[in-house]
Amino acid sequence: MESPIENYLRIIHEEISDLRDGKPYSTIPAMASVNPDNFGxxxxxxxxxMYEVGDTxxxxxxxxxxxxxxxxxxLSDLGMDAVDAKVDVEPSGDAFNEISLAPGTGRPSNAMINAGALTATSLIRSRGGNTRFKRIANLYSQFAGRQLGVDEEIYRSELDHxxxxxxxxxxLRSFEIIENDPTPVVEDYFRQCSVMVNCMDLSVMAATLANSGRNPMTGVQVMDLLPVERVLSVMTTCGMYDDAGAWLTSVGMPAKSGVGGGTIAVLPGQVGLAVYSPPLDDHGNSVRGVATSQRLSRDMELHFVRAARAGRSAIRASYDITAxxxxxxxxxxxxxxxxxxxxRAMVIELNGDLLFAGTESMVRExxxxxxxxxxxxxxxxxxxEVADVxxxxxxxARENLLDSGCELVLIDRENTLAETFRDVERPVPTFDxxxxxxxxxxxxxxxxxGEHLVLPTEVEVGQCVALSPLKPAxxxxxxxxxxxxxxxxxxxxxxxxxxxxxxFFILAGKILTSAPGPTGERLRLSTLSAGMTFGELALGSDDRQETTVKALERTRVDVLTAQTIEEIEEEDPRLAAELWKALTRDAYSRVDLYLRETAVRMRD
Structure with missing residues (x-):
């Protein structure tokens, strides 16, 4: 079955591809020749x-x-206080390359503008035989889940211009914010900006931030939660420069853009988004990147106010009905x-909230x-909770299932999805x-x-399953x-x-067994039809009936009463023994079914 999420991404990719505003970054000549139609x-x-569409x-x-x-x-190297002493965490309200330094101290407003980013680069020290840039490149590679390289042509162009x-x-050196020769710092900063990535890399890097610093593809804990928390906080208020306020209200996710055409957005606990499209707006942000993020946030309800709870798989268990x-x-x-x-019949148990992350895992299943x-x-x-998305x-998904010859069945006691399927041409079977x-x-x-197998609507007592082991006499x-x-x-x-x-041996009709639920409601346990038996399980409960048994339609039964069974035990012990052997065999087969169901219930 085609995923509705993949189909949705293809639709918005096609629609947003028509946007022709903006132009690629040209201050660095080596970047000016990029194809403006690239879009992933x-x-x-x-x-x-991972879901991907376009030039990923x-x-x-x-x-x-x-x-x-x-x-x-x-932050990981030095801790919050030492880094805060060099670079602030306040929005500047200025463009990314403005000189936003605090009067007197020269401290940059935040680490997302160029002055703050240069400061952050200067704080990285060589360690363990690795140079400053080698450590930076290794970190990026761990976030991306693969080894990343540098575009030397772009790097040289950055150096020259x-x-x-x-x-x-x-x-910054004059204010002692950068404490040593700034030239190596600038070179390493240009080199880090020249690291080559693709849209897939950025999406995994964003998802690693969303996953509290653990790469979801490799399982490596790349960064501890405390620095991740600070990074995402600063991205929220400062990541989109002088467009940060508009971004926060319309998209509502921590984000960062680059003049190379990339944009990342992070929904903590749920998902990492990356968009690549070179044409930029006046703020230096990708035109299509902003439009895509706004559209996804609105349609998929990814704004942090709507998707406030941490996401996890909504799938509690998945098994076929033989289990x-x-x-x-x-x-x-x-x-x-x-x-x-x-x-051919699968049960998928859901739990928690069906927000975007939970819905995505359900649709993927x-x-x-x-x-x-x-x-x-x-x-x-x-x-x-069930979100509109x-x-x-x-x-x-239900329409796609039908197209592939699969029927959706619901266990929906609260009618959670009643409105969703109210007007469909083919009703969705729904049960309590x-x-x-x-x-x-x-x-x-x-x-x-079952080919020619027909479920019997009427049987002779000898056709009842429980009595099948008995000899004719x-x-x-x-x-x-x-x-x-x-x-x-x-x-x-x-x-x-x-x-x-x-x-009781059912000869025709249907019987419903039910029991009191934890809050007093009646819980339907099973439906019995022709050829089936009930009543004997009361012997395992101090001779007391544990369920209510009701006729669902006009029902005919043959009964071996309690008094008759006592008489048989006294008058014909051999016959009584054969009866109890047959009933015990039937009971054990049902116990086996119940134990299998219990095992499914207990697993997570």
């Missing part, structure tokens, strides 16, 4: 899944997107069909289902309990793959002692607390 979007989740493999220089990572390295940055460095059957007792032929075809899956049960009972994407949903799928599988002796009863639709057969009333 990449989205990486904190659990390491086209390499370009990282430029100012390097600033937050070098700043983070300085970066006069303003060189002047800023000497001014947790409904518990309905069926004929051997039907059991064999379900054993062979049960993998649906999109990756095997082609032979015919039914998907979404269990929503543990879901708390979740409803929209799930609606699209997992048992009921699985039972429905089992019946569908039996009907579809024993069966005849028991049948002679049975009492026939008729129950009308809605009539209660047994109530909770009643003493053992005998063993």
């Amino acid at each position: 979007i990449c989205l990486t989740t904190v659990d390491g899944y 493999r086209e390499e370009f220089t990282i430029q100012s997107i390097s600033k937050p990572f070098t700043y983070g390295l300085a 970066g006069h303003r940055n060189r002047a800023l460095a000497y001014l 947790a059957p409904s518990g309905i007792r069926r004929a051997d032929e039907a059991v064999e069909v379900l054993r062979e075809e049960g993998h 649906l999109s990756s289902l095997a082609e032979d899956v015919a039914y998907v049960i979404l269990d929503l009972r543990r879901v708390d 979740s409803l929209r994407l799930l609606g699209e 309990t997992r048992t009921a949903a699985v039972e429905w799928c089992e019946n569908e599988l039996i009907a579809r793959y 024993h069966l005849a002796a028991l049948t002679h002692r049975m009492e026939e009863r008729i129950y009308e639709k809605g009539q209660v057969v047994r109530r909770v607390g009643q003493s053992f009333g005998g063993v």
Whole structure:
């Protein structure tokens, strides 16, 4: 099944490609010849899944997107106080290359403008046999999850034409902000800006920040949480320079842009976004990068106010129904069909909040289902909050499932998604309990793959599954002692607390068993039909009925009453023993089903 998220990214990529505003950065001549039509979007989740569209493999220089990572390295090396003494954390309100130094001290406003970035670079020291730049490049490579190189042509062009940055460095030296010769600092700063990346690299780097400093692709803890927290805070207020206020209100994610055309945005705990498009606006930000970020934030509800809770996978468990059957007792032929075809019906248990991150993991699970899956049960009972983006994407996912021949089934006791599917042409099967949903799928599988197998609507007592091990003579002796009863639709057969009333063999109709829930509501346990048995389990509960048993339709049963069973035990012990052996075998088969279901419930 096609992912609705991938489809969405293709649509906005096509639409935003029409934007022709801005022009590539030309102050550095070696960057002026870039193709203005290059445009890529990449989205990486904190659990390491990547969506990409467009020119995501086209390499370009990282430029100012390097600033937050070098700043983070300085914080990791020296600590907050030492770095704060050299560079502030306040928005400057000025362009990226302005001389924003505090009167008297010369301290730059923040590490995202050039003066602050030069200061941060100067704070990195050689260590462990690695030069300052080698340590910076290694950090970038760890964030990206691959070894990154330098564009020497861009670097030399920066050296030849970066006069303003060189002047800023000497001014900082005059205030003792840069404590030594500024020339090596400037050279390393130009070299860090000339590191080559692509859109995929930047997306992984952003996702590493979103993942509290752990690279979601490699699992390496690249940076500790404390410096990551400071980096993201400064990116939020200062990362987009004199456009930071507009960015925060319209996008609402920590971000950083570069004159090479890259833009990154970080939604902590959920996702890292990267966009590459060279044409820049008057603030030095990518025109398409800003437009893409605004669109994604609005459509996917990524603004930090909406997506405030940390994201995690919404998938609690995923399994096919052979791992947790409904518990309905069926004929051997039907059991064999379900054993062979049960993998075609999947249960996906969801929990927590279905915000963007949770929805993404759910949609990804649906999109990756095997082609032979015919039914998907979404269990929503543990879901708390559902965002509008979740409803929209799930609606699209359901249409894609139908197109691929797969039916969506819901366990939605609270009618969480009722509005989403209210007007669809083909209603979505919806149930209150997992048992009921699985039972429905089992019946569908039996009907579809059972060939000429027809579920019986009426049987003779000898066809009941529990009695199948008995010899004809024993069966005849028991049948002679049975009492026939008729129950009308809605009539209660047994109530909770009643003493053992005998063993009931269903000849026609349907029976519902239910039990009190934790808050007093009735929980549907199972549906029994022709050929099935009930009543004997009361013997395992101090001879007391633990469930309420009700007729779902007009039902005919044969009953071995409690009194009759006592008489058989006294008059024909051999017959009684054969009866209990048959009932015990049937009970053990059901216990096996319950244990498998319990095992599924206990795993996380």
